Amino acid sequence: MVIYPAIDIRNGKCVRLLQGRAEDETVYADDPAEMARRWVGEGAQWLHVVDLDGAFEGAPRNTEALARICAASPVPVQTGGGLRTDTDLERVFAAGAARAVLGTRAAERPEDLAPLAARFGGDRLALGLDARDGKVRTRGWVGTCDADAPELARRAAEAGVGTLVYTDISRDGMMRGVNVDAMERMCRAVDCGVIASGGVSTADDVRALAALGCANLVGAIVGKALYEETVTLCGMRAAAGEP
Template sequence: MILYPAIDLKDGQAVRLLRGDMEKSTVFNDSPADQARAFVDAGCQWLHLVDLNGAFAGQPVNGAAVEAILAACPGVPAQLGGGIRDMATIEAWLDKGLQRVILGTVAVENPALVRAAAKAFPGQVAVGIDARKGRVATKGWAEETDVMADDLARSFEDAGVAAIIYTDIDRDGAMGGPNVAATEALARAVSIPVIASGGVSSLDDLIALRDTGVISGAISGRALYDGALDLRTALDALA
């Protein structure tokens, strides 16, 4: 199982939100590129990036910070979500060196785009499914839908997407542990690799996710910044 350290970008800084609330953000590093280098120095295999402002704006906002991270860490693949809602933006980001784009809002509003992108860029398009009590939320988690997470995941079963990033919004940034049961159920419902996000805050959480045998990755943010989870120790344990 791959551990993805998260760098959430707001106003050019590396922050963490509590349950997706932009008004409840904590700045952890003024230099996202320096933060990325620290994660890479600890041995991470991937970086998980989120343009928080972009998720609300519907277009890239923290592009300069993302490009600085890519320049600082050329040997480590990175995936990015937030504000990626058209083919031109997808293509532009992949051209700039991102390994993978994460499509969230458009997966609900324009699934045809997801399918077209996955076909055009094999292995480089993931779907972000963010849910509260099983229902998908979009536009930076600001709008809740009647779409169920497992139904949305199944709808892309034949689309060729590289991964599904499943976030339980009520767990995100709350340091209360991930929703292992829901994530495992989703992973068993589809053949697409599923990456867990939201609430991953201890080595025990990572082991519990790994030991399901069906979850391919986990994203952790606040626990790494707060020191509750040591990245190097976690990577060694998963290895």
């Protein structure tokens, strides 16, 4: 299992939002590329970058910052936030992203997934499945759609999307632990790789995920705990069994 340090960008800065609420923002660095260099220096094998302005506004707004991160990082970068059109995908790939995370577009237009996987490659696409109380959230987590989370996950996998990023919004930024049961259900629902997100804040959380024994649970995203320095990336990587 790979630990993905999260770099959330808003107004060009590295920030964290509590449960995705725009009004609950903490700024951790003026230059997101600075954080990328830090996490790579501590052994990160992947980075997870979110364009929060893009998620709220419906189109990428921090592509230049993404390009600086990719240029500063010798490891692959996964990114999402406002990727609603093919042009948006082309822009983030041109900026250097290795994988793009589709959230709102996938939930509202799942029929787009197979053509996108055929065009860009399923290994370069991920379904970003964000849920609160069992409801799939969209448009920067301020919208709700009628999609059934496990069914949408299965449909994406069948369309050729190679990775699922599953976030329990109620746990995000709260540092209260990961929803292990929900992660297990999602892993059992699909054959593609699954990355756990939301509440992963201690080495015990990582060990609990690993203990599920799900071969397709390939990663976990860690954000606030790293920035608040209640854990270290080295310690989280060790708990995950990263080489």
